[in-house]
Amino acid sequence: MKHEDYTNMAPGEVRARIRDGFITGQTSGMCAGYAQANLVVLPGNLAYDFLLFAQRNPRSCPLLEVTDTGSRHLHEIADGADLAREIPRYRIYRNGVLTEERTDVSDLWQDDFVSFLIGCSFSFEAELLDTNVPVRHIEENRNVPMYRTSIPCTPAGVFHGNMVVSMRPIPYELVPRAVQVTGALPRVHGAPIHIGSPETIGITHLEQPDFGEMVTIREGEVPVFWPCGVTPQNVVMESKPSLAITHAPGHMFITDIRNTELKY
Numbered sequence: 001m002k003h004e005d006y007t008n009m010a011p012g013e014v015r016a017r018i019r020d021g022f023i024t025g026q027t028s029g030m031c032a033g034y035a036q037a038n039l040v041v042l043p044g045n046l047a048y049d050f051l052l053f054a055q056r057n058p059r060s061c062p063l064l065e066v067t068d069t070g071s072r073h074l075h076e077i078a079d080g081a082d083l084a085r086e087i088p089r090y091r092i093y094r095n096g097v098l099t100e101e102r103t104d105v106s107d108l109w110q111d112d113f114v115s116f117l118i119g120c121s122f123s124f125e126a127e128l129l130d131t132n133v134p135v136r137h138i139e140e141n142r143n144v145p146m147y148r149t150s151i152p153c154t155p156a157g158v159f160h161g162n163m164v165v166s167m168r169p170i171p172y173e174l175v176p177r178a179v180q181v182t183g184a185l186p187r188v189h190g191a192p193i194h195i196g197s198p199e200t201i202g203i204t205h206l207e208q209p210d211f212g213e214m215v216t217i218r219e220g221e222v223p224v225f226w227p228c229g230v231t232p233q234n235v236v237m238e239s240k241p242s243l244a245i246t247h248a249p250g251h252m253f254i255t256d257i258r259n260t261e262l263k264y
Contacts, residue, residue, distance in 0.1 A: 006030040011078065011254045015086040024088045024103055026143045026250035028122050028135075035123040035188060035259055036252035037064050037077065038229030039087060040236075041105075041245035044069050044112035049157025053235070054116065056154040060163050060231035062119040062187045064255070070111045077255040083115050084108075089248035091233070096240030105245055113245075118229045119188035120252050121166050123259050124181065128168075133178050136169050136215040143250035144168070145209035146230050150202025151193070153235065161238035164210070165193060165201070165225040169217040178224060187262040194225040201225065211249040 006014055006023070011031045017023045027036060042050055047069070054061040065076045072084045084106040092100050092108065121144070125135045137144045144166045151163040170178050175195060183191035198206050206223060207214055211230055217223060236244045247253065 007032050011256050014254055015078070015081060018088050019082065019085045021103060027088060027252045027254060028125065028144060028250065029138045031254050032126040033258055033260075035064070035077070035255045035257045035262055036120040037255055038118040038120050038232070039083065039090075039245070039247040039253055040116045040118065040232045041083070041113050042116075042241060043110065043243060044114055046158065046241050047114035049159055050116060050232075053153070053156035053159040054118070056156050057163075057231070058186075059189065059193065060153065060227040061229065062189060063116060064119055064187065064257075065117040067115040069114055071115075072109060074117070077117060077257050078253070079256070081253075083253070087247050087251060087253050089251040091246045091248050093233075093236050093241075093244040093246070095242060096237045098237075101248055108245065116232075117253060117255075118232065119262070120229050121182075121189045121226045122252055123188035123262070124185045127181050127185065127259060128178060131177055131181055133170060133174050133181065137213070140215055142215055143212040145214050146211035146228050146249055147198070147203045147225075148210045148234055153231065158241065159235050159239045161231070161235035162202075163193070164228040164230040164234050166212075166228040167198075167206075167209070167223050167225050169215065169221040170224045171221050175222060175224060182226065184263050185259060188259070189227045189229070192224045193227050196222045198223060198225070
């Protein structure tokens, strides 16, 4: 089954296919109208520091749900979903170093783990498309390009580092519409953090994203940058906790919450 066949499928059905190993790729465009989420899993002794970090950096880390200690299951955004098996691809970091990627982390789960679900900009893409704003990486069936920036996050406890942004090329005349549409969804990153001039925020090679894949920028379009939920992965690499599990960039958790429920 091709990626585009999942556009109008229910989140629970897509998560079941992920759980059974049928979907291992990126999730942009899947379950149109439903929010997607980034994942950060940390040992309990680091949970408060990260919770504080997320609260201090709501643009890049808007919290959708935090689990009970040791629980693999959600209650609010997808009741009963299994966080160890229902994301297409996970990353495991040890002392800040990416050591492996896998499609199931059940055997790594610890009794003290706390999971953080963070809003994802994939969530507002259906809203952009509904208002005739193009989303190039969906058109080209690629992962969204993401970049490390020079924008510092507010540190908390052991966690520190710079913001990561996602980029979508937008026709000049549609930039105000894109700002308005996404600004109404602050729990999935909201309005852009920067428009044009990537070097101003420390991006020196736009054609070489740090995460994801480059997309075509056409004549008359401007690169528009949104805060990104891959920021915690950059922070993990900077802060070097003993163990952290995240989603692989672009391989998100698909929630049962509609985007309209996350608007102002």
